[in-house]
Amino acid sequence: xxxxxxxxxxxxxxxxxxxxxxxxxxxxxxxxxxxxxxxxxxxxxxxxxxxxxxxxxxxxxxxxxxxxxxxxxxxxxxxxxxxxxxxxxxxxxxxxxxxxxxxxxxxxxxxxxxx
Amino acid sequence: xxxxxxxxxxxxxxxxxxxxxxxxxxxxxxxxxxxxxxxxxxxxxxxxxxxxxxxxxxxxxxxxxxxxxxxxxxxxxxxxxxxxxxxxxxxxxxxxxxxxxxxxxxxxxxxxxx
Numbered sequence: 001x002x003x004x005x006x007x008x009x010x011x012x013x014x015x016x017x018x019x020x021x022x023x024x025x026x027x028x029x030x031x032x033x034x035x036x037x038x039x040x041x042x043x044x045x046x047x048x049x050x051x052x053x054x055x056x057x058x059x060x061x062x063x064x065x066x067x068x069x070x071x072x073x074x075x076x077x078x079x080x081x082x083x084x085x086x087x088x089x090x091x092x093x094x095x096x097x098x099x100x101x102x103x104x105x106x107x108x109x110x111x112x113x114x115x
Numbered sequence: 116x117x118x119x120x121x122x123x124x125x126x127x128x129x130x131x132x133x134x135x136x137x138x139x140x141x142x143x144x145x146x147x148x149x150x151x152x153x154x155x156x157x158x159x160x161x162x163x164x165x166x167x168x169x170x171x172x173x174x175x176x177x178x179x180x181x182x183x184x185x186x187x188x189x190x191x192x193x194x195x196x197x198x199x200x201x202x203x204x205x206x207x208x209x210x211x212x213x214x215x216x217x218x219x220x221x222x223x224x225x226x227x228x229x
Binding site (some may be wrong): 001004040041042043048052056090092101102103104105106107108109 | 119148149151157160164204218
């Protein structure tokens, strides 16, 4: 166990559905991240929240909407997704420190399939 | 933006042999280089990291070397075991930003045959 949990572990949804992914970290960290992992591609950073403020949005389509209500919880709201959005969505957390040294702890991911 | 290239994409070794995975990065300001191991059905887990003020770091059977001049770093696994079979990712901190942004390589699928 890494101290980062994600629910659900698997999700199948149609293109018109609305669903949410949830992430919770029990490590007391101050930064949380969403990544997309597709087959044969590097992990793609989607969003970064630092002290609950969004500090990074890597040109992610608006059909993905993040929410960070507090430093322990992170959500990814999904709406009108496309089949190419099918992937493993990983959440991570870290304790930011000066210098940019930053061990990120990952959750097990949510396997998303869009029909 | 920052780019991290990782090779090889797949690596097959016999148990007991050594395995080496190499990565190159583009931003000379990057100063932190972690390596992650991802097993089936799990998220990536940090196995070793190195900061730019050292050239080599070792932890039991794994070691990482860093060449800042050439902008490349490598993971070395000695005396490989079947449980080392996994996908390995290198990363850097994308120019040393303070927000913890990591740029990952494409991954290497390591298979250790008994």
